[in-house]
Amino acid sequence: ETGVTQSPTHLIKTRGQQVTLRCSSQSGHNTVSWYQQALGQGPQFIFQYYREEENGRGNFPPRFSGLQFPNYSSELNVNALELDDSALYLCASSSPPGVNTEAFFGQGTRLTVV
Amino acid sequence: AQKVTQAQTEISVVEKEDVTLDCVYETRDTTYYLFWYKQPPSGELVFLIRRNSFDEQNEISGRYSWNFQKSTSSFNFTITASQVVDSAVYFCALRGNAGNMLTFGGGTRLMVKP
Numbered sequence: 001e002t003g004v005t006q007s008p009t010h011l012i013k014t015r016g017q018q019v020t021l022r023c024s025s026q027s028g029h030n031t032v033s034w035y036q037q038a039l040g041q042g043p044q045f046i047f048q049y050y051r052e053e054e055n056g057r058g059n060f061p062p063r064f065s066g067l068q069f070p071n072y073s074s075e076l077n078v079n080a081l082e083l084d085d086s087a088l089y090l091c092a093s094s095s096p097p098g099v100n101t102e103a104f105f106g107q108g109t110r111l112t113v114v
Numbered sequence: 115a116q117k118v119t120q121a122q123t124e125i126s127v128v129e130k131e132d133v134t135l136d137c138v139y140e141t142r143d144t145t146y147y148l149f150w151y152k153q154p155p156s157g158e159l160v161f162l163i164r165r166n167s168f169d170e171q172n173e174i175s176g177r178y179s180w181n182f183q184k185s186t187s188s189f190n191f192t193i194t195a196s197q198v199v200d201s202a203v204y205f206c207a208l209r210g211n212a213g214n215m216l217t218f219g220g221g222t223r224l225m226v227k228p
Contacts, residue, residue: 033214033216035216035218042120042205042218042220043205045215045216045217048214048215056214056215088157090157090159094214102161103214103216104161105151105158105160105161107156108158110157
């Protein structure tokens with residue numbers, strides 16, 4: 001186990017609703033990244049948080065937003081859910097940007113939008 | 115822009131066969147990092163290996179080995195004497211010199227039959 005925990009593990013939402021996903025990073029890691037993995041595809045980078053600020057963002061619209069807390073845990077918020085938002089959302093924790101280490105992933109939250 | 119291509123979407127082998135998973139990458143960074151992750155049905159991405167662009171030495175870890183060839187921009191992964199427990203989706207990923215964003219390939223689903 002990596003020590004990265006995500007909640008909830010599964011979630012069903014209706015189109016147009018809002019959702020919040022949570023992630024606790026591995027001990028000693030102060031950087032959290034979020035990825036979206038659609039069925040049958042590789043994970044796509046959403047954004048990264050370091051020192052409670054967004055530190056890089058992928059090609060995702062503003063309705064995808066996040067937070068990082070002083071204990072380095074993080075939230076991913078998605079507003080105005082669309083059917084295409086159905087995916088596995090993965091959180092990864094790592095050392096600060098620029099430090100050459102690997103990212104450790106949680107088990108993911110599987111979001112279904114109906 | 116960075117890109118990772120895993121041309122093999124699905125591979126099926128019989129237990130004890132050797133199998134090689136291909137990975138080709140594109141990047142303009144002179145320093146970069148390559149990774150392999152394993153994703154079992156549970157969804158969590160399990161880190162297998164990290165390789166720096168300036169270290170082309172091949173690596174062996176038990177039944178796993180990796181062949182990094184900068185001249186062909188490839189970072190292939192071989193499993194020797196495959197086992198049923200090796201069945202999973204395997205992802206190759208690239209990280210550039212700035213930040214901790216990972217660019218993933220589309221993954222290769224490996225099925226090892228008894």
